[in-house]
Amino acid sequence: WGCGGNLKPDYYANLYSNYENFLRAPKHNKPKIIASGGDSTWTDVLSRELKGRTTGISIHQYTIAGATWETKGAALGFKEGEWISTLANTLKMDRIIKDHLAVLDKNDPEKKIGLMVDEWGTWYADADASSSALYQQNSLRDALVAALNFHIFHDHAERIPMTTIAQMVNVLQAMILTEKEKMVLTPTYYVFQMYVPFQDARSLPLAIKGNTSYTLGATTIPGVSASAARARDGKVYLALVNTDPHQAVEVAVDVAGAKVNAAAGKVLTSAAMDAHNTFQNPLAIKPAAFSARAAGGKLSVKVPAKAVMVVALEE
Template sequence: MKRTLSLMIALAITGVALAQSDAKITIKPNVNNQVISRHIYGHFAEHLGRCIYDGFWVSEGSKVPNKGRIRLDIVEALKKIRIPNLRWPGGCFADEYHWRDGVGPRNLRPKMVNTNWGGVTEDNSFGTHEFMELCSMLNTEPYIAGNVGSGTVEEMAKWVEYFNFDGESPMANLRKQNGHAAPWKVSFWGVGNESWGCGGNMTAQFYSDQYKRYATYARNYPGAPLKKIASGSNGEDYNWTETCMKNIGTQMWGLTLHYYTLPSGSWRGSKGSATNFDEKEYFNTIRNTLKMDEIVSKHSAIMDKYDPRKRVALVVDEWGIWTDVEPGTNPGFLYQQNSMRDALIAGINLNIFNNHSDRVKMANLAQTVNVLQALVLTEKDKMILTPTYHVFDLYKVHHDAKYLPMELNTPDYVSGDSKIPAVNASASQDSTGTIHISLVNVDLSKTINLTTSLPGVNWKTVTGQIISSGKITDINTFTEPDKIHIRPFTGAKKMNNDLVVALPPQSVVILKVQ
């Protein structure tokens, strides 16, 4: 009897465990034509460390294949994932950058000290024309961050004129003299950056008044209307958003939000290693990145008070994981490795942005090359693609696709006395009617049995792709560049009219339903 009872208890416990490893999704129809803007998948190239110099921009006479000093292997990699926009020149650097120093003959351009990032001297050989050539090669839209912190209204106004005016004027003529006859017609224009901090240490009230002054003279030239983006909140500073929405309102196209995932949860002391961490630190890191959903929701609610029609975009133009730099590298260069953990972080954040695409119209991962949660790392003539790059490659199916809301019930991932949702997801339908579902399982040991219902959808086949690895600390290196890459996923099948998925631990999966 005791053995029978023990067996019954064991079976009951097993049943509970199985139930706890089950998840359920119901895909709902899109009733308001909401679209996931491709600009959510934007990127960021600041004059910081080796992002521009020794990243995109190689030295004169370099043997690395390049076109006019722009590194071609990076260009081809970014074209493959169809990056929709690229933010430049900063970041904190933007508010000490004076654009006139970066145009004209390169041998006559003055040098400058990058006081924000490492105190290095730059020769200004990469400036406006070089950046616009890079954007042309990438077939991407430029997103310019203007200098409010140390610049003047006149300086910004003349830069807009230099970019966008097609006619006779001092700045248009200077552009022509410097080799570009036609205006570039730049649309995305940031009026300052982190004005609460490195961009001037301003109050929200002072900045919102300055925004209106600077934005007034950032003119809309014929055929080149600006999408003006105000410098928004640092993480949970909801007062900043409240003040800007109240004082600026719809005089801006977008309002920014910056939030970084810190493994330690604190800017003081060590942030945590990019590659050497245990499960407890991993759990805390994922919990910190999931907080993005709460932060976006609360800022969106404030914006809804003043802008119920959602005309102002929430622009999350700095996000990603920020760890300690790699040992032996310049602490001002913010060079960090990129692990399987970072792939999960990328997938989580992109799912969050997709699910808030009624308000989030643009976002920019920090940063593209050799800095923070980079897509690409370089070492002389070598280049590797990070796990984060492969997530953007998977998720490009969501670009400008119709958003599909969902109801998600997920088991928890438990660590000690704490728990977080094990699964997060988003879904869209492209112009051919194909449905794509992106899934992230953050649990390090459990396969999640996921059942998805698609009411009203007549579908026949499902295929998938996956990013996963044996250890959460696994990375791609210059000696083993393809340890983590996209592989076919065969763990999804049709059962009646439901989609049934065995979602492996620590994985990012895209399903294609037709």
Template sequence: MSTTTTAVINLDVPGPTISRHVYGHFAEHLGRCIYGGFWVGEDSDIPNEGGIRLDVVEALRALSIPNLRWPGGCFADDYHWRDGVGPREDRPRMVNSHWGDVVEDNSFGTHEFMKLCELLGAEPYVNGNVGSGTVREMSEWVEYLTRGDDSPMASLRREHGQDEPWKVPFFGIGNEAWGCGGNMDAQHYASLARQYGTYVRNHGENQVYKIAAGANVDDYTWTETLMKALSCLGCSRTPNNFFQGLSLHYYTHTGPWEDKGDATSFTREEYYLTMKRAARIEELVRGHAAIMDCYDPERTVGLIVDEWGTWWNVEEGTNPGFLYQQNTLRDALVATVHFDVFHAFADRVAMANIAQTVNVLQAMILTDPDSGALVLTPTYHVFEMNTGHHDAQQLPVHLKGDLPTREVEGSALNLLSASASTKGDTALVSLSNLDAEGPRTVVLDLRGRAVSAFSARLLGASDIQAHNTPEVPDAVAPVLHTGIRTHALGLEVDLPAHSYVTVSLELAP
């Protein structure tokens, strides 16, 4: 039997803007994300433009993909950009020691990445090398990318076929400096971030938003150390401008690091544990944001969650270093929980990047290496259903009445997650029923503006293990939802077990 919860939404009291960049993506030189995912080469039978796979581009354009992070990840601190420019036949090979210990030919480099961003309509987020690189190397890469006159690096870029400089709005100062990016302590990295950030310069009209390599999970000391590098406790002045954002990495899995759990074969208990682990993102964002508020009360420094998502054991028979996993309805609900939190903290979370876009971890797209088939995952559909939240103003959702919970790991897991936003004369409400066993009805108590029209879409399946394959590509795909009707307070929405629903509203002027 379905039970009812009321969600109060004041349509005329908008909050901060939800940056479209929280719907960002991540493409590392890892497994088949770049080679075999985005990049097939100009001689491939798969339709491509300059070697970039066009069906992947078309699918991602439908998400209005706002930004793409590259080349890593751990790979970024092994990557030397000069090896990936110039004629491909002259580029040196390198060992990708982090991911599969494979040899790469550097055929996908700076120019190819910037062309990919152009085809996607996405803004580039380039991650520089602090771990094994130099200040000069990073500074010259920014000059190569963004300078328009006859400087040495601008001239080199022209020799390689690109006359005009590119716009590069986001640049990362290393990655995971506490781990694969150098195994540094917080104070050492904070000093390097100030130093390297000084030399990541704005050239011409290009303004770079510099992102420091921030904390792993709940390392609040790391965040405080970076904030101290910008400001002092209780200072009212604007923080120093060495960097404008700092990252946070958090992955969802149910088992220990050595055995994280299976992507498609899991119990009901493991499902709920997954949702509990995913919901922890609220605790982490709230905790890091609270520390940032002490040093930056005006919230000018952004929290950048540039690695998040599920991390399961690799699919049987695949290279363990390639991190290829399937993607079920469970993964889609992990994404909806994260987005509700990112929306709630829109005044601090400036960007987020799911890991990763193609063929790696919680991917949008899976490509079959034998047939060339392309599969859109359940997580892809969450991103598509949420495009209405891009650059919209957050609307707080107040839940009251019968609030469903389940005890997991000794504390309560909320089984209903929600968020909402408004843009012009429209609004979008997102509702997740995390209950694997029972349906739920939500009454939307809509206040402040009249609703002139409404519609709803549903992402669900009969089984929480449901996933898409080349043979069954739409096992989990959005459909028009008929379980919505008018109510004295606004609207009444039925949520099947383990489902995600978006409600689109047309608002009277």
């Protein structure tokens, strides 16, 4: 599909079935086989045609700041208009996933085939760097993009067994940037680090009542995004994103069937929307400790403007 040869889905399905059938491997070490998908039309054809050892169907979805690939926007030095447009564009991931899952639920009600979002992340105009043709800096904006996508993936955890950001080092929304012997961790790296408790955790249902909104011009997005899970350590973790770059927000936390006394964890934010780490200043932006205690039997968490927060709730 696309740069893979511009194949039609029916023709690709036939080719795929041949490889799937003849790929030999020991019974104790058989690979999981994933079909290369595209739009929901591809998912429709593949989920009807491929019933063998197929574990999943992959899709790619990148986030840009502009309206077209020719106007992807810059990684740094952007105005607030590109802050909100980037976040609004990344939130489209939810609608895209729902479109694919509606097709899968129709064709694969037994839920044997997963949707694999195996390329996602931000893609801006190329920077002038010798390390990679797709090298770009990584700012606080990218950290929020990562967290917002995490929350979308968590909401569909039953049907999305795998997601992989592209890439990791020196390319697009990287977690690590290098220059010869030097290495710097990006805001996206820190978000991945903060969300470690969500890996192999159990997603918990969550509702945001009376959510705020963030508006600029003709664009409006939810002010707060949230996700909750019970981790392997037994604790309930709550993740919060405040998309508004100007206003902090108070979030009242209510856990059904439990009295929450405190919250403790990390928060990632900065004064500048494009705050980033460099080889000269590698710790310009990093997570800070956060804690809050219940007052009057109620727990309220104040999320700073343009921030990502992950806390463990203490009952």
